[in-house]
Amino acid sequence: MGAxxxxxxxxxxxxxxxxxxxxxxxxxxxxxxxxxxxxxxxxLTACMxxxxxxxxxxxxxxxxxxxxxxxxxxxxxxxxxxxxxxxFILLLILLAARSxxxxxxxITAIVYMTMLIATALMAPTFHALKRSNKLxxxxxxxxxxxxxxxxxxxxxxxxxxxxxxxxxFILLPPIGMLFIVYIIETLKEAMIMRSKLxxxxxxxxxxxxxxxxxxxxxxxxxxVKGFIQLLKTPSLPQNTKDRYIQIALDxxxxxxxxxxxxxxxxxxxxxxxxxxxxxxxxxxxxxxxxPMAHMNSIEIVKKLEPGAxxxxxxxxxxxxxxxxxxxxxxxxxxxxLTISSRLHGNHVIITIKDTGVGMxxxxxxxxxxxxxxxxxxxxxxxxxxxVKTIQAMQGKLHIESEVNKGTTLTITFPKAAD
Ligand code: ADP
Ligand code: MG
Numbered sequence: 470m471g472a473x474x475x476x477x478x479x480x481x482x483x484x485x486x487x488x489x490x491x492x493x494x495x496x497x498x499x500x501x502x503x504x505x506x507x508x509x510x511x512x513l514t515a516c517m518x519x520x521x522x523x524x525x526x527x528x529x530x531x532x533x534x535x536x537x538x539x540x541x542x543x544x545x546x547x548x549x550x551x552x553x554x555x556x557f558i559l560l561l562i563l564l565a566a567r568s569x570x571x572x573x574x575x576i577t578a579i580v581y582m583t584m585l586i587a588t589a590l591m592a593p594t595f596h597a598l599k600r601s602n603k604l605x606x607x608x609x610x611x612x613x614x615x616x617x618x619x620x621x622x623x624x625x626x627x628x629x630x631x632x633x634x635x636x637x638f639i640l641l642p643p644i645g646m647l648f649i650v651y652i653i654e655t656l657k658e659a660m661i662m663r664s665k666l667x668x669x670x671x672x673x674x675x676x677x678x679x680x681x682x683x684x685x686x687x688x689x690x691x692x693v694k695g696f697i698q699l700l701k702t703p704s705l706p707q708n709t710k711d712r713y714i715q716i717a718l719d720x721x722x723x724x725x726x727x728x729x730x731x732x733x734x735x736x737x738x739x740x741x742x743x744x745x746x747x748x749x750x751x752x753x754x755x756x757x758x759x760p761m762a763h764m765n766s767i768e769i770v771k772k773l774e775p776g777a778x779x780x781x782x783x784x785x786x787x788x789x790x791x792x793x794x795x796x797x798x799x800x801x802x803x804x805x806l807t808i809s810s811r812l813h814g815n816h817v818i819i820t821i822k823d824t825g826v827g828m829x830x831x832x833x834x835x836x837x838x839x840x841x842x843x844x845x846x847x848x849x850x851x852x853x854x855x856v857k858t859i860q861a862m863q864g865k866l867h868i869e870s871e872v873n874k875g876t877t878l879t880i881t882f883p884k885a886a887d
Pocket of ligand 1 (some may be wrong): 543622791795796799823826827828832836837841842843846847848849850851853854876
């Protein structure tokens with residue numbers, strides 16, 4: 470066995486490994502490949518086609534019957550990770566290279582066609598597997614396919630099976646597959662981990678908000694403290710006392726409003742980023758607001774379809790609480806509040822529509838600006854918190870509003886990867 474592992478075997482493995490690294494290097498640095506599966510598959514085809522040609526051009530060993538090399542490893546990897554179409558193009562590359570370098574052999578075509586069909590059929594199952602199961606499946610698949618096509622070749626072409634054929638075509642490729650799939654999965658995991666970290670960093674923006682908000686609450690408290698101290702002054706006329714008390718009460722109300730706009734859902738351990746179902750979370754927020762809507766004779770219409778996104782549940786709830794509260798406050802004389810969620814391609818789209826007072830173009834422009842409020846006792850913090858949260862969760866907000874007709878907010882989030 471030892472004699473079979475030589476320089477050429479290592480060279481073949483090296484071609485494949487380098488191609489895998491090249492693939493991930495380009496994939497990692499080109500946003501376009503992450504957005505469009507077709508681009509990713511084209512890259513995968515190129516990066517697996519190359520080692521197929523190299524393995525054939527510099528094979529391990531050649532005898533009269535066949536050329537021994539590891540071309541089936543990049544071929545199977547491409548088909549498993551890219552699917553049937555990638556596999557088919559790789560098959561064409563393989564057959565073209567074979568014809569150009571060594572001449573066409575119809576048995577080669579049959580062998581790799583069989584491999585392609587079986588592997589393409591297994592690809593969806595493979596994708597759904599856990600990492601360890603992927604490893605064992607790729608090993609067994611490679612082994613059984615090698616045995617199967619060998620039997621086929623024996624039946625069809627009376628193919629002579631030699632020692633080196635058994636080693637290079639049946640025994641070594643599964644081990645090579647194990648090695649390559651392991652490396653691919655490790656690289657993939659590292660990339661996923663890093664993009665998760667970026668998301669968590671974005672959420673930190675929102676955490677910083679918390680710090681600035683607590684500062685906001687301190688201001689009214691300082692005012693309250695001052696006026697209560699003034700109340701201790703002896704022989705203060707009653708009307709002055711009443712005025713001081715009123716100022717203190719107003720400031721306390723302001724502090725309360727700020728807390729409501731930011732901290733309704735805050736919990737000590739609220740930095741966690743997880744997969745959340747928008748329909749379930751929106752349902753909870755709507756339930757919280759139902760009494761308030763009822764009091765203003767507002768009808769709530771819900772069209773909530775399931776959709777999963779990645780984010781922090783508390784911030785998500787706070788964000789939509791603030792937006793929905795504004796919609797309800799925009800309809801002091803009643804109206805309809807329509808809230809919907811639906812899946813659209815790679816996005817989850819949430820819309821909030823009210824039939825309220827609406828906003829002028831200038832107000833729409835200032836939406837989300839801190840302390841911008843058209844209400845007597847407004848904080849101007851609700852929309853700021855909501856906008857910041859949407860940004861942190863990589864969402865987009867679109868506003869359509871007409872004065873005295875109403876406002877429609879459309880919020881688009883990237884769908885959570887399944
Ligand atoms: P507040 O509600 O305390 O005024 P917000 O930051 O929540 O502060 O809202 C800022 C301003 O944006 C509001 O005062 C209002 O003028 C405007 N606004 C937000 N949502 C709506 C809406 N659905 N309809 C009309 N105006 C809105
Ligand atoms: Mg508000």
